[in-house]
Amino acid sequence: MAPGNATMTNDDIILKVEHLSMKFGGLMAINDFSFEAKRGEITALIGPNGAGKTTVFNCITGFYKPTMGMISLRQKSGKEYLLERLPDHEITKTAKVARTFQNIRLFSGMTVLENLLVAQHNKLMKASGYTVLGLLGIGGYKAEAKRAIERAEYWLEMADLIDRADDPAGDLSYGAQRRLEIARAMCTEPEFLCLDEPAAGLNPSESATLNKLLRSIRADSGTSIMLIEHDMSVVMEISDHVVVLEYGRKISDGTPDHVKNDPKVIAAYLGVEDEEVEDVIAVVESLEGGENA
Amino acid sequence: MAENIQNSARQDDSLFQKGIKEGLFAGAVSFGMFLLYIGIVTEQNIHNELVYRFRWGALAAFVLIAAVGRFLIVTVAQPWLAARKANAKPKVEEKGLFRKHFLKIALVFLVFYPILAVTLAGTQGSLKYVDNFGIQILIYVMLAWGLNIVVGLAGLLDLGYVAFYAVGAYSYALLSSYFGLSFWLLLPISGILAAFWGMILGFPVLRLRGDYLAIVTLAFGEIIRLVLINWTDVTKGTFGISSIPKATLFGIKFDASKEGFAALFGLAPSSAYYKIFLFYLILALCLLTAYVTIRLRRMPIGRAWEALREDEIACRALGINTVTTKLTAFAIGAMFGGFAGSFFAARQGFVSPDSFIFMESAIILAIVVLGGMGSLVGIAIAAVVMIGGTELLREMEFLKHIFGDDFTPELYRMLLFGAAMVLVMLFKPRGFVGSREPTAFLKERKAVSSSFTKEGHG
Amino acid sequence: MEYFVQQLVNGLTLGSIYGLVAIGYTMVYGIIGMVNFAHGDIFMLGAFAALIVFLVLSPIIGLAGVAVLVLLLAMLVVAMLVTSLWNWTIERVAYRPLRGSFRLAPLITAIGMSIFLSNFIQVAQGPRNKPIPGLVNNVYNIAGISISLKQIVIMVVTATLLAVFWYIVNHTPLGRAQRATEQDRKMAALLGIDVDRTISITFIMGAALAAVAGSMYLIYYGVASYNDGFVPGVKAFTAAVLGGIGSLPGAVLGGLLIGLIESLWSAYFTIAYKDVATFAILAFVLIFKPSGLLGRPEVEKV
Structure with missing residues (x-):
């Protein structure tokens, strides 16, 4: 595991979701879902298609207002926020939760650098005296704008995009766009970062670059990460903690190893009858044995 | 060689035929469109009653213009545009003195x-x-x-x-x-x-x-x-x-x-x-x-x-x-x-x-x-x-x-x-100036092509 | 009470006309997602076509008995044919080349077309109002409410057309092609639907309905002018949006509502502010129901 992790106390919880329910019309998309994410860890939220993973993200980041339940976030400073009560932009601005989207949402007609500057909007807005002072050339806007570009440069280096800084974001390859979206989210200086299928559609080498980026985020910035992912190799390799969702309910929660061997999870993924679960476990174990050999 | 010439001659022939056909069609359509509005004019007479009179000459002119125009578009303008598109070379943006200091x-x-x-x-x-x-x-x-x-x-x-x-x-x-x-x-x-x-x-x-x-x-x-x-x-x-x-x-x-x-x-x-x-x-x-x-x-x-x-x-x-x-x-x-x-x-x-x-x-x-x-x-x-x-x-x-x-x-x-x-x-569906100037840059300011910019939803 | 019912009748008459025009807006919007700003002027072209047919034919066949019926029919049919031709051509020339391009480009060409059409009629037919003598002047008195034959004709024709139209959209292969194109143009094309043809037909249908509305407008008010396209056009567009743009029943509902608002407001408050009332109610409805009364809410997936 990452070195930063050792210094963290394990009971330092950053996000606590309690009895979260979300109803769309008559459909119960999320049903009494609770879990905790620890500070400095990478928590993965997995589950079959349609299990409600993105809905959970949308509740955490304020795009949906949950029907029931409580989502509390505790910052390093000890400040606590009830996310379900904040409007979406305040969740990013004050509670310091950032996110990416399943279908990438970049400002495609703006350059890569501009994308990262937009992410620092609130900071720059304050420095520009809410535009008025900046327009008149008074105050520290220039200095702050310079710092913003430096911060953007740092994340461009991290995301391996520094050479593309002045190109339109829409011109980047798919993998680069994914990394840019993460870099952009990081420019809001979040304490908690939600990634919605960051590895979807990436080729193996792009996947590897992504894993590197995520690890360095955890190690260098102390940002806790939560991700939705289908690619099990990514999940098992980088996450510290896995939560499994099926039909809006939590069916498993624990370390990657624990979850991997949970019969319920296997059944959910393979769609087998309960009595066959034992057989499945046997097959899985034998396969793993084969891999180790 | 001779075959080629023949071929292109046949092509010209069919193009000409197509032009005639489309020209006639355009003439017919425009006749329908303009018959009432151009061919007939409504006016108030001295008793302030609405009367009409025919304007066949103007109607004929409109139909003729539409037919000939369509014929020329099909036989001249379209092949020319297609040829230009095919021969289009990637143009190097060389800004003249005027454009630079515009x-x-x-x-x-x-x-x-x-x-x-x-x-x-x-x-x-x-x-x-x-x-x-x-x-x-x-x-x-x-x-x-x-x-x-x-x-x-x-x-x-x-x-x-x-x-x-x-x-x-x-x-x-x-x-x-x-x-x-x-x-x-x-x-x-x-x-x-x-x-x-x-x-x-x-x-x-x-x-x-x-x-x-x-x-x-x-x-x-x-x-x-x-x-x-x-x-x-x-x-x-x-x-x-x-x-x-x-x-x-x-x-x-x-x-x-x-x-x-x-x-x-x-x-x-x-x-x-x-x-x-x-x-x-x-x-x-x-x-x-x-x-x-x-x-x-x-x-x-x-x-x-x-x-x-x-x-x-x-x-x-x-x-x-x-x-x-x-x-x-x-x-x-x-x-x-x-x-x-x-x-x-x-x-x-x-x-x-x-x-x-x-x-x-x-x-x-x-x-x-x-x-x-x-x-x-x-x-x-x-x-x-x-x-x-x-x-x-x-x-x-x-x-x-x-x-x-x-x-x-x-x-x-x-x-x-x-x-x-x-x-x-x-x-010019994107307007006279389609590209966008970025507002900040690291190394060089490159205009963003309009194919990337969006137009908003609201 | 009688006064109220009287206003109701007047409002429904006006609303029928708006509804017919609104259908053209909503259909085109539904199928290619574009606001056809020139549609109001197509309506005006329809009124002029009917006017000219009236002028040419009435001295020949007279205005007595069955002749009026023939005349009415001729006005409607010719107006429908001519405006269909216009709308078909406009779509081919000004909208089709821009399909799939930048969303605002066809909006601007449509506004350009609207300016062009109204000025074309102004130049070709002169800027003055064109009055025609009353065509059907009978007025019936039913329980203290006077209904003119005009109003009955307008409502009957509207109702008949709506029925025909509803049948076409819901029960014919053409209607199915239209609905499929509306849902997903690419997929419809892959399944062998001639999308261009379907869109052309949509424009023709919209124009035909607008022509009927234009003829009715001419008969009702007895006058046409080159700039008659704008105000009824905007009202009809308002009706389409109020009902939920893209929804056919919504367009009719919106049209009727706007007709009612206008006539009731003029009757009970001031006639001067009737349009203000219409627009204010539109804004008010949209603020609380952002996709109109019967429109499907636009859900953007996050």
Whole structure:
């Protein structure tokens, strides 16, 4: 595991979701879902298609207002926020939760650098005296704008995009766009970062670059990460903690190893009858044995 | 070799046949289209009864033009375009001296334009050039630049922009005639009032997107115009407000009195001086608009506007308050409309609701889109082409010699304006200047091609 | 009470006309997602076509008995044919080349077309109002409410057309092709639907309905003018949006509502502010129901 992790106390919880329910019309998309994410860890939220993973993200980041339940976030400073009560932009601005989207949402007609500057909007807005002072050339806007570009440069280096800084974001390859979206989210200086299928559609080498980026985020910035992912190799390799969702309910929660061997999870993924679960476990174990050999 | 020639001959043959076929078809269609409207003309006779007469000659001309036009398009224009497309080489953008220094040249030209007009056409003769062309075009440049903030940058489709122009104009007209306040005081006040109205009208429509936003802004524009018409106690309704005080230059009035501008400088009294003063005034206002727009684009608020145009949901995820961002776009766009409005009132000395019809909003929006959304230079070019072009038609007296004395080119002004709008869009759907200048760069400033930029949803 | 019912009748008559025009807006919007700003002027072209047919035919066949019926029919049919031809051509020339391009481009060409059409009629037919003598002047008095034959004709024709139209959209292969194109143009094309043809037919249908509305407008008010396209056009567009743009029943509902608002407001408040009332109610409805009364809410997936 990452070195930063050792210094963290394990009971330092950053996000606590309690009895979260979300109803769309008559459909119960999320049903009494609770879990905790620890500070400095990478928590993965997995589950079959349609299990409600993105809905959970949308509740955490304020795009949906949950029907029931409580989502509390505790910052390093000890400040606590009830996310379900904040409007979406305040969740990013004050509670310091950032996110990416399943279908990438970049400002495609703006350059890569501009994308990262937009992410620092609130900071720059304050420095520009809410535009008025900046327009008149008074105050520290220039200095702050310079710092913003430096911060953007740092994340461009991290995301391996520094050479593309002045190109339109829409011109980047798919993998680069994914990394840019993460870099952009990081420019809001979040304490908690939600990634919605960051590895979807990436080729193996792009996947590897992504894993590197995520690890360095955890190690260098102390940002806790939560991700939705289908690619099990990514999940098992980088996450510290896995939560499994099926039909809006939590069916498993624990370390990657624990979850991997949970019969319920296997059944959910393979769609087998309960009595066959034992057989499945046997097959899985034998396969793993084969891999180790 | 011989086969090739034969082949191409056969191709020409079939092309010719196709041209004839399509030409005949176009002729038939246009016959159906124009039979009633061109072939027959309705007129009132001396008893004020509606009668009709046939105009076969005109109908024949229309059908012939359509048929021959279609034939030429099919046989000449289309193959030529296809060939050009096939042979198109990647052009290296070599900016000539003129294009490189276009802005400086344009600015110098504008500054000397009235002087040029006076030297070439004399004091009285310059009126037409300074007022009808110069001021008229610059007003539209300013309005389009103002609307550009809302539509071009923030991507909010506003079809009622003329309302803020009206607010500005009536603010000046009413406050100066009722309270005798000066132009220089009322100019900022009109801007602030318009911005205030921008916020009031902007607030309820924040949730609306796309065409819903468009129709509600259109509705608000119409509501303001209808209130101006019907609130006769204050606005004098359709009669309008006349004898609005003129603007002054450091307290110097532009009239024929002893303290007037002409007398003070020992010049022969002429209304041209006031127009020249107004020309520089609107030029200064335009430059202010451009300066503020350019500065704002490089500030967080300007970037947030453009980000909003690109993807509103991503904006929210980045902690941007989209409500205040949209409202500032509405307010600042409206403010420039208000400035332009108070200038308009000072220039005309008369305002009436007739000047603030929907068509004005449509023309301003058309200029923004034809110019290339977001591009100040493109929009200015579009204003010159569209407004200048239609003004030019007023001047074409010589056409009377060709078409006879009852030919009034002015009648065709809006007809051609509409046709030009269609044609420009067909050939340049992204407007004259399609690319976007980035607002910040690390190593080099590269223009962003219009194929990447979005146009907003609301 | 009688006064109220009287206003109701007047409002429904006007609303029928708006509804017919609104269908054209909503259909075109539904199928290619574009606001056809020139549609109001197509309506005006329809009124002029009917006017000219009336002028040419009435001296020949007279205005007595069955002749009126023939005349009415001729006006309707010719107006429908001519405006269909116009709308078909406009779509081919000004909208089709821009399909799939920048969303604002066809909006601007449509506004350009609107300016072009109204000025074309102004130049070709002169700027003055064109009055025609009353065509059907009978007025019936039913329980204190006077209903003119005109109003009955307008409502009957509207109802009949709506029924035919509803049948076409819901029960014919053409209607199915239209609905499929509306849902997903690419997929429809892959399944063998001639999308271009379907869109052309949509424009023709919209124009035909607008022509009927234009003829009715002419008969009702007895006058046509080159700039008659704008105000009814905007009202009809308002109706389409109020009902939920893209929804056919919504367009009719919106049209009727706007007709009612207008006539009731004029009757009970001031006639001067009737349009203000219409637009204010539109804004008010949209603020609380951002996709109109019957429109499907636009859900953007996050």
